[in-house]
Amino acid sequence: MNVGIIGALGYSGEVLVKRLLVHPQVNLAAVTSRQHAGKVLSKMMPTVRGTAADRLLFVDSDAAALAARNDIDLWFLALPHGGAADFAKVLVPAGRRVVDLSADFRITNLATYENYYGKHHAPELLPGARYVQPELTDPAWQETIKIAAVPGCYPTSTLVPLVPLLKAGLVSREHIVVNSFSGVSGAGKKNDEFYLFVERAESAKAYGLVKHRHLAEIEEQLALLTGAKTIIQLNPHLAPMRVGIATTITVPAAPGATLDSVYETWHKTYAGRPFVCLLPPGDMPDTAYVMGTNRVDISAIYDVRTNNFIFTSAVDNLVKGASGQAVQIMNLWSGFPETAGLF
């Protein structure tokens, strides 16, 4: 199967290129760039020198021309929000499948989207789009959609531990506090003084309080997947590391809930899922251990003094938090083994 990437030169795009180059079932047949059309991919992405990327040339980012390519079945969009919708509205009518890493199709409710992101460029496509957290979204999505929206990094690290427990009624829907520490690549490749090495090394700090954009999709998914509106406090932070997200969720236990019932619920939900790894209480996930993998490591502990559960999780923000998950979605959608290309 031939696939293409629109927007390969950001951090997510680069991880996507690497995964697709070694994927046994697909062929990376096109990468696009307005600015670099005609150049060799590996010239612009030195980490993939010595691979097929030495023989792949950027093609122009012309949506109509790309949509006309009959050889390409599925396109990955690794673009800023807004731009993704602009491409999708040409590719989808041409019958192409789209896996979108931007926020454009993550929010079902148009008003919510526009509250967080501004005007939507292609609201008419929303009914054919679906937010796909592969471990949580109803598998029927594979039959029905045209656009798969890949969850963001904070949402993945939050939804995977929390959703099954909310559904099972094991935790409160109030006083949920989510603190996340993200590697600097989470901000994308931005030419901003704030992201210079000298500024970020030795720096830990909160940012984006109190209305980070990922709130929109987390809270909408909490409602859709668990059946009731749920408001959370999301405190994002930056840590001086390249990749990774460590998330710590504090939430009051529901009456009668025990640590055992938490682990049982998780086991039931994630049995056989290759990318969710349950750690025993007291063994807290570490971003270094998931780096480069498509795993979410999760763990729980109960504090008898406060009656809170504390759930901790770790993902690689560029892999399970973006491009690895995108490949996982493609695998499921295409009938490939779920782990293909995702070692």
Place this chain on the structure above:
Amino acid sequence: MNVGIIGALGYSGEVLVKRLLVHPQVNLAAVTSRQHAGKVLSKMMPTVRGTAADRLLFVDSDAAALAARNDIDLWFLALPHGGAADFAKVLVPAGRRVVDLSADFRITNLATYENYYGKHHAPELLPGARYVQPELTDPAWQETIKIAAVPGCYPTSTLVPLVPLLKAGLVSREHIVVNSFSGVSGAGKKNDEFYLFVERAESAKAYGLVKHRHLAEIEEQLALLTGAKTIIQLNPHLAPMRVGIATTITVPAAPGATLDSVYETWHKTYAGRPFVCLLPPGDMPDTAYVMGTNRVDISAIYDVRTNNFIFTSAVDNLVKGASGQAVQIMNLWSGFPETAGLF
């Protein structure tokens, strides 16, 4: 004034040496080491080569001999808990003042201490000891005590923002969630595989859940300073940086409390205090900005969706979180300018 340090070779001890070497009112007259007695200080601490540390020899850690030195007015103890009490019980009866960086005299309630740390080596000294958070502890301490206990790093970053607001009734005493990210030096200089460069670089993770030892002093001080028992959730984390603590406190607003009232209370409490810096809402403290300084930067924001306040703070864990604060305490205790030696 001559001062001495017992236990100079840890990370806190090193910062203490540096501060005392440039302090205009004191002379670092003794550093002790059982293992290195007779060696030159700067041989064991290469960061202070080229200073008076080239001419200062370690003396043996013999408590009686140290207590007998009439030339030394005040001793800093930069030792593990237990060891500090062992020295204090010889130094104090000899009439020496003690500034202790360990946990031994931080906890007023003996049962609490022994619950968290095990048997106390010198409980008879507790009545003459005082926990001194210079910006919060009643200044009468300067007249009455023999041992000043220097607050830990997590406590300083938590108490400074939280205490005035609890006293003023602006925040709930329930559902207080404290998440802190600490640089690796917070763990001390430990020969443990876990703290190797290759293990910690690129790693963010929670640890010490759910009963970190600093809980004992935070909760006791919250009770003593604000007049009511207050239980908190403390979630400590490690971040891949050498120094610094970034703390984020989520707490429900009390009825009627506003962001303005928070800042007013802080202004009233900290007006004229040289080491507390209030940042405007939306400007979150950054550990890189306090690195090497004795400052606590604090900021607040209100989330109308959740009715929570989020307070953020940053300190250098080795300076305001340990040795800088120890020097500040010595300054106040000795009638020196509060900022002496603390640029």
Place this chain on the structure above:
Amino acid sequence: MNVGIIGALGYSGEVLVKRLLVHPQVNLAAVTSRQHAGKVLSKMMPTVRGTAADRLLFVDSDAAALAARNDIDLWFLALPHGGAADFAKVLVPAGRRVVDLSADFRITNLATYENYYGKHHAPELLPGARYVQPELTDPAWQETIKIAAVPGCYPTSTLVPLVPLLKAGLVSREHIVVNSFSGVSGAGKKNDEFYLFVERAESAKAYGLVKHRHLAEIEEQLALLTGAKTIIQLNPHLAPMRVGIATTITVPAAPGATLDSVYETWHKTYAGRPFVCLLPPGDMPDTAYVMGTNRVDISAIYDVRTNNFIFTSAVDNLVKGASGQAVQIMNLWSGFPETAGLF
């Protein structure tokens, strides 16, 4: 083909495990540990949770028992020097092939070995062993040997650029100065205060001057591969990064040699070799670009003011500098595609 690893828990061992777990032609059938026999591999190596390592148990490091396993064709030794020879002298007589990552079989000349490393534990095996720098060693090794010695990290980054040019007579054999900067993992997983995160972060420094052990194999290979004794200055340094080696070689140009002739010689030597990548003059290799890959990136520049060539190279010390190269050697030795398992 079934393979085993003796000594999987160091940094090289871990990379080896990861590569073998995804290798299409081999099955990682055994990992050994004296201390952890019976435990699950992924419990001790959290980076490979969620893979076949969840179902692989450590077996005891009993050489005789391992040698008796008829199902395992080839063993990787990822052990300190000395220990490797101890295993090899049991495995080789039992007919097993050995790929050794230690120094034990890298030095042909026994006196040289013992000068640098002390007494050899199995000198009788040296005739059946061969130093295999896959791009440089005569391919006849594949037919004739029992033990393949994997080159060290500094040697790979030095030999690949230098050997073809010395053979072609393009550079002086005198005044060769090699400066290398290595990531901290190059020292292995050592519980030594020197390697703690707080000590190494923000530290660049020379070490191991002037007789680093890798000199022994570099100079012996320079002699064997280029036909004349050649003495070099090797200045190793540590840089505050997890992995990678950046090597810079300064060497006077031979009379008549030009930058063009350097590149021509390199092109001729490395045409079709998948893991050597030539960068144009002025485009200097970067350890970040080879991280996780089995590539050596090399580049050359000429300084008319000094008549020196400067050759720069970069490898991932744990991949092309150790375990990736070990897999590449296994691939060639076993008739697999050279790049199998080495994306």
Place this chain on the structure above:
Amino acid sequence: MNVGIIGALGYSGEVLVKRLLVHPQVNLAAVTSRQHAGKVLSKMMPTVRGTAADRLLFVDSDAAALAARNDIDLWFLALPHGGAADFAKVLVPAGRRVVDLSADFRITNLATYENYYGKHHAPELLPGARYVQPELTDPAWQETIKIAAVPGCYPTSTLVPLVPLLKAGLVSREHIVVNSFSGVSGAGKKNDEFYLFVERAESAKAYGLVKHRHLAEIEEQLALLTGAKTIIQLNPHLAPMRVGIATTITVPAAPGATLDSVYETWHKTYAGRPFVCLLPPGDMPDTAYVMGTNRVDISAIYDVRTNNFIFTSAVDNLVKGASGQAVQIMNLWSGFPETAGLF
């Protein structure tokens, strides 16, 4: 004494501000900024919150107006080359002393300057300017000059070890190879993708080969200070750290030279100099140990196999390599203690 800084917002400017704020003999009376005139210094430089910088406002960068201020005796220029000369040509005729951190007055020979930097903006000032490496330049400079040029970071780390040995005839003037590893702040605060955290972390690489601009001043000073033209190979590299330069110099020993004679010469040259620290052979300087200090640590070792000496040095590129040295120069020029403000 009142001093001012033109260009305080770069990395060197920031270190300069910090040193001057605690300097016992001087008062930082002015900082300038075209863009931020009227703003409070500590708003733009959060690391100095809580100091006198809270009460110091930026003034406009108007050269004539600055030159007219009779209250300011000495100006530091922390500007790019070209810009520094533009200010100097107004300040100097007005009788102000200038300490310039740029390259504008480092090169005595105008043709050399223009070869490396392009057209000089104020060549008429060159006769009144002097390159001041405080430990090496003839002290007569203090009586005769109007502009002191502060040496660059690579030059300081190279000249301090090398100059006395060349003068004493202990080392060859040929085949001198200098490899330096610099922290990322060495490049200045540049909004360039290359300097982003994600790009530089885990990256070691050579750059600026083969004609780095610092060659101009190193080679001119080698000639002026040692009496003979000397060509060197300078290989600069970047290491993933905020500050620091580690330099390693390989040079053939002159006939009869010994390691003892090297140390004797260094001792004679640097006896009583507070900022040069000689380490014994085998104890290699470490950038972490000089971080934040104005020291140069140097060490030597001899390799009998190659007849080379290897000299290693470490400085903090922003302190001894820039702003600390600038303050040291001001101290000497003004009759203050050499170490004032430089703990």
